[in-house]
Amino acid sequence: ISAVIPQKCIAQYFVRGQDPCSLKWxxxxxxxxxxxxxxxxxxxxxxxxxxxxxxxxxxxxxxxxxxxxxxxxxxxxxxxxxxxxxxxxxxxxxxxxxxxxxxxxxxxxxxxxxxxxxxxxxxxxxxxxxxxxxxxxxxxxxxxxxxxxxxxxxxxxxxxxxxxxxxxxxxxxxxxxxxxxxxxxxxxxxxxxxxxxxxxxxxxxxxxxxxxxxxxxxxxxxxxxxxxxxxxxxxxxxxxxxxxxxxxxxxxxxxxxxxxxxxxxxxxxxxxKDPLFNEPGVEEPLNPTSKLYTNYYRPQFFQDSMVVAVKTSLDKIPRIVSIDPRGKESTLCVPGYIDYNSLDAGAETLIWSETCPDIRWVHRSYSDIFCLKSGSRKRLTKKQRYFSPALSPDGQQIAVIESTPAYDFYISIIDANDGKLIRRYDPPVGTYPMQPSWSEDMQSILIISQDGNGKEILELKLADGSFASLHKAGFIEISGPEMIKGLVYYNAAYCGTEQVYVLDPQKGTSTRLTSAAFGAHDISINNKGRGIYSFYTSDGLKIASLANVSESIAFKNNDNYYGNGFDSILSSQEQRPEFKTDSNLLKAYKTEPYSKWSGLLKPHSWGPFYPNAADYEIKPGASILFHNLLSTSFLSLGYEYDLQNNYGDWSGSYEYKGWYPELSMNIKSGKRENIFSGGDNNTSLEWQKTSANLKALLPLSFSRGAYVQYFRPSISLLYIHAGKTARTLDFFQENQAMTFEYRLSYSLLHRSVARDMRVPLGFSVNVAFMHPLLKEFSAGKILTATSVLYLP
Ligand SMILES: [Zn+2]
Structure with missing residues (x-):
């Protein structure tokens, strides 16, 4: 969640992108x-x-x-x-x-x-x-x-x-x-x-x-x-x-x-003075050590002897890695925009969810399920809103949390082979479901459920779609429940840091399993009873190993919450809003249609200067700016003065980004003065320069794994006119030119991280063809091509 208040006043006309043009508002x-x-x-x-x-x-x-x-x-x-x-x-x-x-x-x-x-x-x-x-x-x-x-x-x-x-x-x-x-x-x-x-x-x-x-x-x-x-x-x-x-x-x-x-x-x-900082458990990282801050999310056993995890670091984009028993790490796959916490490992298959952007609309995207099987990455679903996938013990089904644009949620089961939807379960009314996981007998699914009373662990019985509460945590943070041999392992913050807990659903009692100084999460246990989990250090999330989990469960715990206490001081200084939703109040507001064309001519800013949105340059002059709520229409009108050449231009520019191609036009007009030196006298010639252009651009982008591709075809009509003013000398001949320009830009770029000064690998090409449209002005045709190659 961010407040966008740019550092420099020239960049404050902030636009994120557009919603699909088919939407009704x-x-x-x-x-x-x-x-x-x-x-x-x-x-x-x-x-x-x-x-x-x-x-x-x-x-x-x-x-x-x-x-x-x-x-x-x-x-x-x-x-x-x-x-x-x-x-x-x-x-x-x-x-x-x-x-x-x-x-x-x-x-x-x-x-x-x-x-x-x-x-x-x-x-x-x-x-x-x-x-x-x-x-x-x-x-x-x-x-x-x-x-x-x-x-x-x-x-x-x-x-x-x-x-x-x-x-x-x-x-x-x-x-x-x-x-x-x-x-x-x-x-x-x-x-x-x-x-x-x-x-x-x-x-x-x-x-x-x-x-x-x-x-x-x-x-x-x-x-x-x-x-x-x-x-x-x-x-x-x-x-x-x-x-x-x-x-x-x-x-x-x-x-x-x-x-x-x-x-x-x-x-x-x-x-x-935190007791866990003073008596932490002994965690020996089994991942290779690195001088760089590195995180390993969701470590899990894979193919018997290996450990897999999502690795993030300051120098490389996120990847799925495996670590063999000798501690050697290798990259299994570089996914697209992966949700780090979504990785789930079956016996031979890995699954996870990725955000898949729309090719045109920045405000439309999908969350799809991907899998890695015998070394190749496959997209299982297309254009869905599926999150937190969990592979069933037999490897044939995947449980996901599904969402809709209407803010409805389901616990859905899809086919692990073709991604087809098998069945949807409604969560209890008024609750938000998260992080499903299967029971070993495949009769039920555990979820974390959130509502006005905080969080709890629920068990969904697949036979009849009913729910049973296994554990209520209230407003203490809990996550990631997994049922293993009749016990539920989950993350909880009962002591003020997040640790792994074990719940016995029969008795309803929970026991703390880990004592990591800064938190432990997401235990995974293999069939020999060995456990691995991630724990936090100042160098990032590392992977710890527990030789025998069931022997460690007898751990005596003393879980007084050790927090910084700010939350209760802040709460005591304020009056909380009453959010209890009363169904009588909920229907009280009148809904009206909202026209896409409203607010087009409402100025938001003006001033004694002329900002150029394209190159972030500011010139003296005057301007007035219009930008509608849907961020589809941008108009600026003004007068700009060129200090270097001492001339001023009236100008207007308009962009409309609400249709599939983006349209833009701008027009500029101002006086120019040329000095001719002839004999003893210098003659001054004043004339009027008017230029205009009209452009249609299709800004498409495609992302795939580690790469992003941009494809941007455009057509422009350029017009220039040299005309007379009242002071123009007689010998001056009016002239004009009109040109068509077709342009095609394509780039294939490796995604980069903050540390990269440039794109680590990629290339871009830009081809343009121009030809004159009006015969009065004799101009030739121009074909240009430029290309840039980025090498590590
Ligand atoms: Zn904020």
Whole structure:
């Protein structure tokens, strides 16, 4: 979940992409929101409208700021779980697919609290000088003040603190959200504030959500709830250099650096007293050691003697690897955009899910099941929304969680050979199912279920579709249940770090199996009773081995929750929203059609300069910018002045991206002056230059495994006219030219990671042909071709 507030004001017209052009849109207007959504989301849109209104007061309260009515745009055609707030134009966009491994809160409730908090943060800036600037520049002024002065750690940390304060869940209560910094501080030491805030290509540095939450929560617990309201208010009123640091110093006595040091000095002392840190279990990693931060997700036994896992590292894209008994590692497969936690190993087959993007629409994507059998990778399903696949013990069926754009979920069974749907089971009403796994007799499937009371482990009886509750965890994080020899192994955070637990469903009692200092997850047990699981260290997730699991189950545990305590301090400072959905309220809002053509001519920003969206260049002049809510229509009008050549042009450009090909046109016109030197005098010749072009482009992209391909054919019509002005001398002849250009761009590029300066491997070609259309102007034909090759 991110707030998109770019660092530089020139990049603030943020566009992610478009939804399919076939969608019909509807809207619900409430007192404080306008929710715009595809028609098939109508049922959930009612609930969302209700949740937004319920959250409005509590989310704004601690910043003491009312927000003006804001549009909330829903994208439900993809499988991405995300949301953001953009400010030029001012709107919030929600991606409604719930994450396949969500924590104990409804996804829409989480989005509502977190994203609306970003809206309130920005509204809080809009006072004093910032408000004055919005009169001169429009909405881009607020975005620019936020981009220049508010650090990302604060923006996201405050939103995570809010989601934690206003719910029973939230990332502030999830141990795996804290483990990165905890392990780093205790094992490697506290990094410099610059490294912690700006990241590193050498070492893994936890992101600004994790860092920001701890700093924001620490400040609130020491300097009171209103500290951040006061800081934001000062920054907005007086956005002068170092505004954030000065305001923080005034209200807490600390600069950013001081707050960082104080936060981690205190946390370090607290973390050092964690009983599990002082008496951790002995974990000998069986994966090869690496100097680089490396994660092994979902380690499992495969083909008797091997261990497989999804490996991620700073220097390479994620891959599925195998480790043989001597510890030698080899790559089995480089998948596409794999869900790291989805790998499941059968005796001879590996299965997992990948996000498969649409070739044209950024906001449409699928989650399909892939398998690796006898060394070759095969796509089992096409254009589905299947998550967390689990292979049945006989290898013939796969259980998945299936979702729909309407926000319905099923536990579905598909054929492991051809991917065809066999049967769908409805989860209990009002619950979100996750992470299915088969019982050994194939009579039932275990799932994690989430509802208003948190999480529990349910057993689905396949014969009649009924559910039995095996274990209720409430708002303690649990995940990944697996039934092995009548016992249920799962991950749970009862001691404040995530560990592997064993549940005896007959007795209803749970026992802790692991004692990893920073967390252990996902045990896999072979038929000889040996177990492997992943455990977290400051160098990433490693694989541990347990010689005999059943002997270890007698482990005596003392599971007092050892957390940082911020969640209860934050909660005590706030009033929680009441999200209990009352069916009477749910039908209260009127749904109206929403036209794709609305908001086309509503300007969001203007100013005494001319930004060029294509090359991010800013020229003096004047401009007015229009950008609709659906991000399909972009109009800019203005006057730009070229300081080098001393001439000015009126210009207008328009782009429409809502159809399959993207259309764009622009026109520019201005006076030019040429000086002729003849004899003793210089003669000045003034004339009028007008140029225009019209372009249709098909931006297609295809991804396959480690590679992404772009195919972009386009046709353009270029026009140029040299005309007379009132001062043009008589001998000047008017002239014009019109040209057609056909262009074809193709690239095949290896996916890259943050450490790559360039594409590691790939090539691109660009072929263009131009020919004149008007005979008056004699011009030849031009054929050009360029190519770039990227080698390691
Ligand atoms: Zn955010």
């Amino acid at each position: 509807e809207q619900i207007k409430t007192e404080h929101f306008r929710i715009v959504f595809p028609k098939d989301f109508a049922k959930e849109a009612q609930r969302l409208a209700y949740l937004l209104e319920r959250a409005y007061g509590p989310v704004s309260e601690s910043l003491g700021q009312e927000a003006r009515r804001i549009p909330v745009l829903i994208h439900n055609q993809g499988v991405e779980s995300n949301g953001f707030v953009g400010w030029a134009p001012r709107r919030s966009e929600f991606f409604s697919q719930a994450p396949p491994d969500n924590y104990g809160q409804d996804w829409l409730e989480q989005l509502v609290i977190h994203e609306f908090r970003h809206v309130v943060q920005l509204e809080k800036l809009n006072h004093g000088l910032t408000k004055g600037l919005t009169i001169v520049f429009g909405e881009q002024a607020t975005a620019a003040v936020a981009g220049v002065y508010l650090p990302f750690w604060f923006i996201e940390g405050d939103a995570v603190a809010t989601e934690t304060a206003l719910s029973n869940s939230g990332r502030g209560r999830i141990p795996s959200f804290e483990r990165g910094l905890k392990a780093q501080v205790l094992e490697k030491g506290t990094y410099s504030p610059e490294k912690a805030m700006f990241g590193s290509y050498k070492d893994y540095v936890p992101d600004h959500y994790e860092l920001g939450y701890l700093m924001v929560a620490h400040a609130r617990s020491h300097y009171g709830r209103d500290i951040w309201a006061n800081v934001l208010s000062d920054v907005g009123r007086k956005p002068y250099p170092y505004a954030f640091n000065r305001a923080l110093k005034k209200h807490s006595g600390h600069t950013t650096t001081g707050l960082y040091k104080e936060t981690f000095e205190e946390l370090k002392k607290h973390w050092q």
